Amino acid sequence: MVCESSNKSYLKSQHLKIIGQNTLRGKVRISGAKNSALVLLAASLLTDEKITLDNVPLLTDIEKMGNILKNLGVKLHNKDHQLIIDSKNISVQELPYELVNGLRASFFCIGALLTRFGEASIPLPGGCNIGERPINEHINGLRALGAEVIIDRDVVKAKLVEKKSKLFGANIRLNCPSVGATETLIMAASLAEGRTVIKNAAREPEIQDLCQMLNKMGAKIYDSGKEKIIIDGVPKLHGCTHKVIPDRIEAGTFLIAAAATSSSITVSPIIPNHLEAVLNKLEESGSKIIIKGNSISIKSNKIKAVDIKTAPFPGFPTDLQAPFMALMSIAKGRSKITETIFENRMTHVNFLNQMGASITVDNNTANITGVNKLKGMNLVGSDLRSSAALIIVALTSRNTSYVYGLHHLDRGYESFETKLVKLGARVKREYIVDSRDQIKNFATGNSDIDLNVA
DSSP, X not given: OOOSOXXXXXXXXXXXXXXXXXXXXXXEEOOBOHHHHHHHHHHGGGOSSOEEEESOOOOHHHHHHHHHHHHHTOEEEEETTEEEEEOSSOOOOOOXXXXXXXXXXXXXXXXXXXXXXXXXXXXXXXXXXXXXOOOHHHHHHHHHTTEEEEEETTEEEEEEOTTOSXXXXXXEEOSSOOHHHHHHHHHHHHTSBSEEEEESOXXXXXXXXXXXXXXXXXXXXXXXXXXXXXXXXXXXXXXXXXXXXXXXXXXXXXXXXXXXXXXXXXEXXXXXXXXXXXXXXXXXXXXXXXXXXXXXXXXXSOOBOOOEEBOSTTSBOGGGHHHHHHHHTTSBSEEEEEOOSOTTOOTTHHHHHXXXXXXXXXXXXXXXXXXXXXXXXXXXXXXXXXXXXXXXXXXXXXXXXXXXXXXXXXXXXXTHHHHHHHTTOEEEEEEBSSOHHHHHHHHTTXXXXXXXXX
16 A cells, blocks of 8 residues: 655655645545544454455555554555455564554554454554543453453553453443544454443444444444444454445545635535534534535635534544634634643644734633634644644635645545645645755744755
8 A cells, every 4th residue: 555645755855835825616535534444454353364445545554554464464455445455374473663653553453463363462552642542441441351461661462361262241331432442342342252342432433334344244243333332252253345434534624624715615425424513513604515415515705713622423523623723713703622632632723823823722722813814834734633734724825835744644634735736726745855854943943944845
């Protein structure tokens, strides 16, 4: 699986040149959901038969997960957006730190490996620096299923208790509806002995997609998408073909970009009820939304301020908090955005204010007074969704902006600038003369970054 960029080894030395204040118009094809595809790749470890995944997005995070599977001995064959996964001959071993570092989803492999082979060792994962994302819920749940779990020098080591050949069903109540923990425990319980009940489970569409694929493989999972999920363990899972659901976060990002630029676009394919909370806020802020089958059209003109508070699904997704703040920065009136999921997910505020926005942050609440226009400037995305937010404000701004940190962007948006160009945006990916040191200096406040393109 390869990234859209033909020069992916140098993602940190690339930037987007964006000339703002262009209206967007047209249709956007939405890619498969990154957060779903990653966990489905982990779930393929549950069987020794082939899994065929369709609609897999071409992203660097997918490539990283593929490399993790290959390290275990999995054979992967990819063609366009299809992956054929053969996990028949796996060598259960501790995954190298350099592979799992930077990819939070790598930890999802622990549930599948543990329940199929009786042991798993995975270094503590990395990912976007958006705050603490403890794995206590994962570990406590695996222990409830009968595993011995220790953390030794930043490596999580899990194995079956002595004289047991399988995990066994349990009643588990999560302290918070963690998406990752819910997914890990569903996979672990699918091959356990007896019934597992997960209460206060996460309800995200990506979890429902995982359960749908596992049931195709022969699992017995009931009530996915509800707060209580029931799993009856089975002796064996088999192969299947499954299509990854559309990416609701990508669709939401384009809809917000259209609202910010007073544009009219259509996104498709998408499952509209996956975006209900976002669509409600877009309508409340003045956009007209039309849903027809698996497509959503938006028509925007004047945007007024509205308040949002992030929440687990079906609430407003934390992954669209930063893009929506970009929209509110130019909305008429005052708005308040409260982040309840992650404590370090407002790193984009500093750049928005430098562009002319009026935002103050108190703990995890941003108070925003909308302004008429923002000015273009040099910008650095610090994580995946803040990068998307900065691109949105650059699209609305006077003059030209340069957006860096594309190694974050390319983790979760397939061909983002290409899709924007097809809508009429003036966006171009360029390559700076060096280099990581320049970007590092710029990100820490040194303004002498060389913007000459190679």
